[in-house]
Amino acid sequence: MSALFLSLEGIDGAGKSSHLDALEALFRGQGRAVTRTREPGGTPLAERLREMVLHEAMDPLTESLLVFAARRDHVVQVIEPALARGDVVICDRFTDATFAYQGGGRGFDLQVLDQLERWVQHRDSHAAALLQPDLTLWFDLPPEVAAARLADARTPDKFEAQSAEFFRRVSAGYARRAAQSPRFARIDAERSREAVWEQVHQALTQRGFLG
Ligand SMILES: Nc1ncnc2c1ncn2[C@@H]1O[C@H](COP(=O)(O)OP(=O)(O)O)[C@@H](O)[C@H]1O
Numbered sequence: 001m002s003a004l005f006l007s008l009e010g011i012d013g014a015g016k017s018s019h020l021d022a023l024e025a026l027f028r029g030q031g032r033a034v035t036r037t038r039e040p041g042g043t044p045l046a047e048r049l050r051e052m053v054l055h056e057a058m059d060p061l062t063e064s065l066l067v068f069a070a071r072r073d074h075v076v077q078v079i080e081p082a083l084a085r086g087d088v089v090i091c092d093r094f095t096d097a098t099f100a101y102q103g104g105g106r107g108f109d110l111q112v113l114d115q116l117e118r119w120v121q122h123r124d125s126h127a128a129a130l131l132q133p134d135l136t137l138w139f140d141l142p143p144e145v146a147a148a149r150l151a152d153a154r155t156p157d158k159f160e161a162q163s164a165e166f167f168r169r170v171s172a173g174y175a176r177r178a179a180q181s182p183r184f185a186r187i188d189a190e191r192s193r194e195a196v197w198e199q200v201h202q203a204l205t206q207r208g209f210l211g
């Protein structure tokens with residue numbers, strides 16, 4: 001089977017982490033090698049950058065440069081080698097999160113993000129000039145619902161402590177990206193865990209990604 005690059009996206013508390021184990025098990029059950037990773041992070045250097053991005057105040061350009069620096073290391077050290085081996089790469093967030101959080105949430109210049117994306121994800125010897133996920137599972141739900149779920153769950157980091165208004169802009173950022181590319185599958189994440197998993201499974205089946 002050929003390599004597969006999956007990303008999971010959505011506002012904080014959308015419920016995407018709840019399905020990572022099942023996704024990994026699904027592909028392993030089919031005899032596939034799985035590389036499970038996350039952004040910002042996925043390498044020792046990128047995990048250090050993640051700590052800064054999640055816990056320190058900074059201006060939106062600095063934040064964008066740090067998430068793209070982390071991404072570059074992650075792409076070179078982990079994602080490209082895994083895809084070259086034929087793995088299924090399951091990535092908890094990728095560049096769409098930058099367009100949603102820094103672009104939508106923080107209101108940062110989308111053209112600068114386009115430029116950074118081209119630099120960081122450029123591929124020399126591939127048919128597609130830009131590395132992108134084959135499928136992006138976008139867990140979409142109203143910010144109020146996500147906030148209510150998170151209130152019981154964990155101590156908020158820098159982003160999770162943001163207002164409902166911030167997350168409405170993040171959601172709009174995801175919607176804008178999704179409208180630009182057929183690689184997005186919108187998941188109605190307001191429904192029960194079982195119903196959400198059913199949609200995830202269906203998105204994979206419909207695209208022929210399950211053997
Ligand atoms: N479909 C669902 N319905 C209700 N609560 C959910 C659902 N999916 C996840 N949760 C709960 O919501 C919280 C956030 O889920 P999580 O998977 O950590 O979200 P994310 O990784 O997108 O931030 C957790 O407490 C989780 O148990």
Ligand SMILES: Cc1cn([C@H]2C[C@H](O)[C@@H](COP(=O)(O)OP(=O)(O)O)O2)c(=O)[nH]c1=O
Nearest residue numbers: 012039040067093094097098101102159160
């Ligand atoms: C990848 C990425 C994440 N983020 C934010 C979104 C999340 O609030 C946070 C980390 O995401 P996440 O790993 O989903 O957090 P958690 O482990 O707490 O569920 O970083 C950005 O702002 N820009 C980015 O490019």
